[in-house]
Amino acid sequence: MSKPDATQAPGNPQYARLLELISEVRDIQGIGALLFWDQQVIMPRGGAASRGNHLALVNKLRHERFTSPEIGRLLEGLRSYEESLPYDSDEASTIRVTRREYAKATKLPPELVVRASRAATEGYTVWLAAREARDYGVFRPALEKTVAVTREIAETLGYEDHPMDALLDQHEPGMKVADVETLFAELRTALVPLAKAIAAKGDIVDSAFLQQPFDRAKQLALGLEAVKAIGYDPEIRGRMDISVHPYTIDIALDDVRITTRVNENYVGQSFFACLHEAGHGIYGQGLPGKFGRSILGDGASAGLHESQSRLWENVVGRSRAFWQSFFPRLEAHFPTQLAAATPESIYRAVNRVRPSLIRVEADEVTYNLHIMVRFELEKAVFDGKLEVKDLAEAWNAKFKEYLGIAPSDDLTGILQDIHWSMSFGANFTSYTIGNVASIQLYEEAVKQYPDMTERIARGDFAALFGWMKDNLHVHAAKFTPQETLERVTGKPLTAAPYLGYIKRKFTDIYGL
């Protein structure tokens, strides 16, 4: 049997025991990650039913082990030890984060966890059927159940100001709905007029040449080159495979796998999925090895994880500098398709702004408006101002208001995301937090490397990669997202850098 990898405290047997118990919980989590990865990438169809049983058992075992009374007793016993240590020490952070997560986990009775899990499984199935039928009415009864159980979870976890605070806290520890509303208001004020100004210029950016046949194998080879170039390791400590929905999964710190999906008639889909997932993968592979089996061995929050994926996908991958260095590689794979293209035409094409119905295809200017629609609808439901039965109609109205367009059916409207099939409330905010944080972090890196643009333009990503590793990844999950941003950038989450970036970039592209 091996020892827990996390920071050792041979002097305190209670702390050592806590690490030991947590390392099992983390191992169970890694096992669950492999079960999920295999299910999405490899598993023969026949294995589906058993896999459901295997995953349910792993969740049950994880909850059982993590909520064991022994962990509770150890946390009590370790109070004075924790107080004797610096707040930012590995030991104090381990105890603090375990205490926080333990408090949440033990509040939820196993019966409620099981009920929520059942609602999610059923919700997913019904959502698929509703998509087939392109009819929100099919989905509505399942969503009502999910909303009810989610509300019950929020009440059980408890909150001071708003029930959604309890849910948001699961993704972004310490953040509140009020913080999100302030952030969103600032973004909305700037982005809605910007999107309108761009629309007023007409469709002046040509991206049609990205949409023609591109060989599948070559797209994958290109994606693999790109993820390696920016610093993700897909060979020794990771893999890149194909799945229906691209994602990143941490089986262990030395086994962080990403997936992509290929559209044979559009070269952008797989390419940016690769960069996005590699950004997550770099964060996972970049966490300090000592946290391998520790509760701290994770990103600081869903939003900060997203900051890393959006950094490499957008801030780097959709930058002019990037295409100066990367254009020859793209051209080498697709000389015919790109015969008339230039680095500048690629740069413009991958930044074409157009109000669209589908979130995952949205450009950087309108993306956050998609998130706001969802967040505001969720909050209206929680506040009793909107009923689930009226959600589709409200969705379409909000779209019209923020993006000037409305879906023609529920499939391109309220049924587009998987998220509400499994839970409801504060799922989407992490995406916008990630967008905003990506620039806040990038600008901090530029302070140390004022020639960052030139570096990227010559294909040198080591400075940015290394800065993120040394300044962000090093903290792993020791602090809340706001604490982490304060430590790394001197400020909590701040919209100004992001809005400055968006305005500069698109004013230039659209000649505003």
Next chain:
Amino acid sequence: MSKPDATQAPGNPQYARLLELISEVRDIQGIGALLFWDQQVIMPRGGAASRGNHLALVNKLRHERFTSPEIGRLLEGLRSYEESLPYDSDEASTIRVTRREYAKATKLPPELVVRASRAATEGYTVWLAAREARDYGVFRPALEKTVAVTREIAETLGYEDHPMDALLDQHEPGMKVADVETLFAELRTALVPLAKAIAAKGDIVDSAFLQQPFDRAKQLALGLEAVKAIGYDPEIRGRMDISVHPYTIDIALDDVRITTRVNENYVGQSFFACLHEAGHGIYGQGLPGKFGRSILGDGASAGLHESQSRLWENVVGRSRAFWQSFFPRLEAHFPTQLAAATPESIYRAVNRVRPSLIRVEADEVTYNLHIMVRFELEKAVFDGKLEVKDLAEAWNAKFKEYLGIAPSDDLTGILQDIHWSMSFGANFTSYTIGNVASIQLYEEAVKQYPDMTERIARGDFAALFGWMKDNLHVHAAKFTPQETLERVTGKPLTAAPYLGYIKRKFTDIYGL
């Protein structure tokens, strides 16, 4: 949460509870199988250390859950229920087999399980180093530890006649060392003179044309065709992949995966590995679905599992009839290499007999002699007649005695098999039991289908596949191997059919 799949007994709540507890143990086993499969086939190298932790945890969880006092109490409480049921009912069999396995598992203290597991991990590492050095002396100290811990396990499990009975029982429930010795004596008496008679005829079978360059991808395509043809499903309920050592792994009854390995200069290696593993896979896929999460959801023993792999690899795959139907498929992939070949020349080539040093490359006549060498050395060690330090020398002497040749170094001698790096005692006997049982079962199938040879000659494997499913697989792990053979063939394990088959086949090929 889903219900256990095994036979339901709504009338008896203790039985229902037993099924529920066992279904979790089986799920943990399936999860461990996936961890192992991924480790061998897919895992990036960096994941090795974590995977060790994950596998150790799964073994610990399985042991914890299976040896829980609640299972003991249920088994006690179910005695009169069991006695009220027919012996061969699913319910009585479930209780009986659980009782048997529970008794063994609870005898072993977790500390001993952990120590054996450590010895195996260490032994495997040292074995690899010894292979590098081609020196048994490097391996010896580790093997001494393994022998000591294996002996301790045997003493802890207990036995009536011979300590190796306790170990053999783990692979072949109910069989004893004395049974194996009787079987081996009968085989030895017939096979040693036969091998000598064949050797006296000279090297009259040409197999050189099988050893030339064969494209890797085409070999895999051919293997896939073959495994599908005989009835293994590599698409919906299984997969076929590549690994260093070919094997079959049951993640669930509907997710049974096989692997092969390719030698680009010999077409036989991958082809027969495919047939062999597909034989195991067909058994796994052929078990009744109702046993999916039951303790009965397995083959009757390691030896009966081997009977199915050897059936398809040898009895079918090395038969004249098989090559009458399969030759055109082989030729279609490799027209150049097989320009001068005929079904008959392939048949003869894949049956060339030659005393050889490596077990896994041995022909049907000499294969069992390899097994006897190992079994007799193991027994001599257990009987105190041979010391571990003298094993390599004894190995070479036994080879000279049975096969007329001796290894030139330890790599082609005592260091060739992985088995002794992880355990010692009665590991190998199941291979010979499988060979013998394969013919006993085949001949029983022929009684129902007297035209079996003609069927195979026209590529119709459905009769043989279906007969095995209906007559052998249907019993799953309800009975001991001897009970199973009695039920299926009317006799316990009997050498005569196998010896008759070997004599007929090779008398013909070698014109004896």
